[in-house]
Amino acid sequence: MNVRSQIAMVFHLDKCIGCHTCSIACKNVWTDRKGAEYMWWNNVETKPGTGFPTAWEDQEKYNGGWELHNGELRLKSTSKTKTVLNIFHHPNMPTMDDYYEPWTYDYQNLFNAPEGPDQPTAVPISTVTGELINIKAGPNWDDDLGGSKIYAANDPNLDGLTAEQQNQLSAVERLVFFYFPRICNHCLNPACVAACPSGAIYKRGEDGIVLIDQNRCRGWRACVPACPYKKVYFNWHTGKSEKCILCYPRLETGQAPACFHSCVGRIRYLGVLLYDASKIEEVGKMPADELIEAQREMILDPHDPEVIAAARANGVHDSVIESAQMSPVYKFVKVWKIALPPHIEYRTLPMLFYVPPMAPVMSERHNGPVRNIGENDNLFHEIDEARVPMKFLANLFGGGHEAKVRYALRKQKAVRWYRRSLTVGDVTKELADRILAEAGSTREEAEAIYRLTSLCTFDERFVIPPMHREEAIEMMEDPLEHKQNVGFGFLTGPKRGL
């Protein structure tokens, strides 16, 4: 057992209101620079929709992530041979059009326009060419089903849905969408790290944050096609790749990352997970339908004395272990099993988990009062009759398999029944208990899920471990190395000590 710690995340999609505050917080802190205009380390997508860059989930096109080949894991986009063959042209590179051509507006025109019969306007100007542009794409171009005939209709997650199901997604009175905020998943088996020919990308040993060393990056861009989530971006100004750094300077000073901190819907949770790093390869090679369970198996119980001992032996600090024991992520992912990794079939083992969204209440009217659809005029309809087809959610969060998604949704719904029985009282306790039992839950668990979902405080959402940078640094460098050294201007070191 090779126990390591990882800062992991949960996004509770049932709470996301799609306000993009997280994106703006991130943009203002990190990517408001030349060459980084088009980068959205955090972005919010509308589902169904094609997201950013357009149709990034279509790995037939983008060739991101890993694939199983004769029982071995292999990058889809590159290999040692392909790196040499494609040295002048990477055939899987997204084009600028698939992100968008970044632009600004000619604000000066508002002040300097010559007098005329019309109000002056600020016309869009490309920040790449400086010319006027006709904007054809943007970072959230398909937001709230904008252009849905083009974008939502071509969501790669619609794969496997019947034509009727697909049509109903946009039918009048059935229309549905939800939001899907995304940052770097800080994967356990990151494809970007594996693809980098310069060895510039690394997964930080103490907390699993995946970072690009800007001094070692040589701008080969192999990481850009390799990441199946398209969360590595190439800065055209510096000639180096950049990605989400999980605001590690904030984490190291005990603050939540900017996008977490600013989240209006409080959908984001962050905490430490202890996992068995020796299992990464084995889990990565599991059959697709066992991946989610296998990844859960990797995550270890931070209360288990054996795990604690192994963690200590591996240099994980006691305070980090304590933090792992309070981690909200551990509860969502491992205890309650209602948070699921996005697209586990890419086999990168993402460490950002999503609580799948409950679809809106469905109702219908036939020449009379509005009725809720479902068994016995249920207020909370059966999840399989939800507006969002189960298959769609399964493609997103279940690696194409419905069982885990159904389990997560049933448990969430059971919590609603249980709370309804307490607060409104039109549901009998017996019925609530029956539904809880059917969902594999108990009153205590439902209460805990409810509290962490609805009443969670700042400190319950973000259980940030002390980062112990001083210890992490000591692994690489001797802090006393420069003790006798002086700065520029003296030829001999000063005498110190007795």
Add this chain to the structure above:
Amino acid sequence: MRSQGAGWFTRITQGMGIAALLWCVTPATVQAQEAADFFRQNCVSCHTIGGGRLTGPDLKNVEGQQDREWLVRFMMNPQAVVNQGDPYAQKLVEEARGVVMPQIVGMTRERAESLLDLIAAESKLESSQFGGTAISDAPFTPEEISQGRRLFLGEQRLANGGPPCISCHTAKHLGGLSGGRLGPDLSRVYERLEGRKNLAAWLGAPATAVMAPIFKKHSIKQEEVLALVAYLEDQTAKGGEDMSVGGLTFLLIGLGGSGLALVAFDLAWRRRFRSARKELVLKSTGRGEEL
């Protein structure tokens, strides 16, 4: 910094002084050896001592024809003397059918003097080491010609490691894109240099600015020279027009090759990523560019 720089300067001038001193006290035999080497590297392609004229005149007893001062002046800058309208220099140019002796790199007054000493000494000998290449008038055998061709093409390497002729020169009947374009076409070089003896002397120590530095280090061996002469003589004997690939053919081959390369690249990367968004827009609206 300043004093340091001055120090360097002093040291360099001192060094130069010592070098000059060494030069003065160098024993005469060493000087003579040096002059002989210089002669072999720079002069034998056009001159012999007692071997008859090549491109330039036979230098045996040259001091009997002109005084030493004139000769030194001519050796240091032949073109200038010719331009001054010197009648003897004009006569030499005429004899060489318009070829003016090139200015030799490294020809100083001292060196010219030592060369004249060398010529004077060699002139007294029965047969000088610079008597020119003895080359028979017998027709070359087909084996010699084909060996020459192989040497020319680089199929057989030059023994001392010199580059084969084809890397810079072309000739007739080579096929394909023929040879290099840096140096002149050698199809008629036998004719231009007027015979075996001149050609052999030239190949013995090529004297042009481009060839000299290369072949000084990697001289062509005597038997290789003969084979090359045989080949080049055969080229002239075969006659016919200079046949090299014309500019247009070259352009067409280049264009065709580039086109084929592009097609090959397109095939090799036929599954490359082109565009996701444009394709979606085109598929859904039939108007790729407008949305």
